Amino acid sequence: MTSSTQTTVTVLGLGAMGRALAAAFVAAGHPTTVWNRSPGKDADLIARGATSVATAAEAVRASDLVVGCLFDHGSVHEVLDPVAGLLAGRPLVNLTSTEPAGARELATWAAANGIPFLDGGIMATPEMIGRPGSALLYSGSSDVFDTFRDVLESLGTAEYFGADAGRASLVDFALLSGMYVMFAGYYHGAAMVREIGMSAEEFGNRAASWLAALLPSLPAAGAQIDTGDYSQVLQPLTFTKAALDAIVSASRDAGVDLDIVGPVRDLVDRQIAAGYGAQSSERAFESLNPRPRIAS
Ligand code: FVH
Numbered sequence: 001m002t003s004s005t006q007t008t009v010t011v012l013g014l015g016a017m018g019r020a021l022a023a024a025f026v027a028a029g030h031p032t033t034v035w036n037r038s039p040g041k042d043a044d045l046i047a048r049g050a051t052s053v054a055t056a057a058e059a060v061r062a063s064d065l066v067v068g069c070l071f072d073h074g075s076v077h078e079v080l081d082p083v084a085g086l087l088a089g090r091p092l093v094n095l096t097s098t099e100p101a102g103a104r105e106l107a108t109w110a111a112a113n114g115i116p117f118l119d120g121g122i123m124a125t126p127e128m129i130g131r132p133g134s135a136l137l138y139s140g141s142s143d144v145f146d147t148f149r150d151v152l153e154s155l156g157t158a159e160y161f162g163a164d165a166g167r168a169s170l171v172d173f174a175l176l177s178g179m180y181v182m183f184a185g186y187y188h189g190a191a192m193v194r195e196i197g198m199s200a201e202e203f204g205n206r207a208a209s210w211l212a213a214l215l216p217s218l219p220a221a222g223a224q225i226d227t228g229d230y231s232q233v234l235q236p237l238t239f240t241k242a243a244l245d246a247i248v249s250a251s252r253d254a255g256v257d258l259d260i261v262g263p264v265r266d267l268v269d270r271q272i273a274a275g276y277g278a279q280s281s282e283r284a285f286e287s288l289n290p291r292p293r294i295a296s
Helices: 016-027 043-048 056-062 073-087 100-112 142-152 166-196 200-227 237-253 261-273 281-288
Strands: 009-012 032-035 065-068 092-094 117-123 135-140 157-160
Touching (some): 016 043, 056 073, 100 117, 117 166, 135 142, 166 200, 166 237, 237 261
Parallel strands (some): 092 117
C-alpha cells in the first residue's frame, strides 16, 4: 500500500466522468493534475486545487499514477500512443469503457511498452463518484491494484477480478446488460398502459416498487442455474409460457410491438420444445447457450 494521500494522480479526459474522478481525487487529498483535449472543462477543478496542463505529455510526467477516462477504446489510443514512451514504468489505469477484447488489447499494448496496466469498469454515474454506492471493478496488474488500492478507493469501492485485463470489463458489461434489458422491460410496460392514460412516470413508480420487491430473488435463481439442476420447481416453464403468451396477446391488443417481450417468450418456448416444460423457469437461461463455467 502507498501512503495514499501523498500519491500524485493525473486524470486524462475531463468529460462528465473524468471531471468527477478528478474532483474525488482532489477531495481525498491527492495532488491532482488534469488534461483534456479541448480547453475550458478544467475551471471548477482548478478552483478546487487541481493543476491543469496543456499537453498529455506534461500530464503523464506529473504523477505517480495516470488515470485515463476518455470516450472509447479508439480515443485511448489516440491520446496514449504518442506518450507511450513517457508512460513506460508508470502505472496506468484505464477507466474508459472498453469491451473485454479492447481491455485485453490495451493490456498487450501496455506490456509491449513497459507500462504497468490496470483496466477498470465504473459502476456509477458521475454524481455517485466518491460517495457510498459507487463501485469500480478492476482487472489486470495486481501490483498496480494492490499498490494504489487506497487511492482508487477515493472513487468508490474497489474490487479486483484477476490478472486477465478483460475480466472487469466483462462483469461491467454483464451488469449493464441487466440494466438495459430491465429498462427495456419498463419501456414495454409503459407502452402497454399508455392507452388507459397512465403516465410513464406513474408507471415508473409502480415498476420501481414491483421490481425492487423481486430483485432479492436473483441470487437464489443463480444458485439453481449454477447447479444446472432445474428439478426444484417454484414456477414451471409451462406456467411462465402461459404468462408470456398472455402478455404477448395483451400487448398486441394494446398495439405495442413485441420487440422486447417476444424474444423473452422465445427463450421459454425453446426449452419447452426440448421437453423441459415441467422444470423450473430458470431453465430459460439455457436457451442462451452459455459456455461451460470455468474456475475463477
Ligand atoms: N458518464 C457516465 O455515467 C458513464 C458511467 C460509466 C462509465 N462511463 C464511461 O466513462 C468514459 C467517459 O465518459 P464521460 O461521461 O466522461 O464521457 P464524455 O462526457 O463524452 O467525455 C468524453 C471525454 O473523452 C474525450 N475525448 C473523446 N475523444 C477523444 C479523442 N479522440 N482524443 C482525446 N480526447 C477525446 C473528450 O474530450 P473533449 O471532447 O472534451 O475534447 C472528453 O474529455 C466513457 O468510456 C463512458 O462510457 C461513463
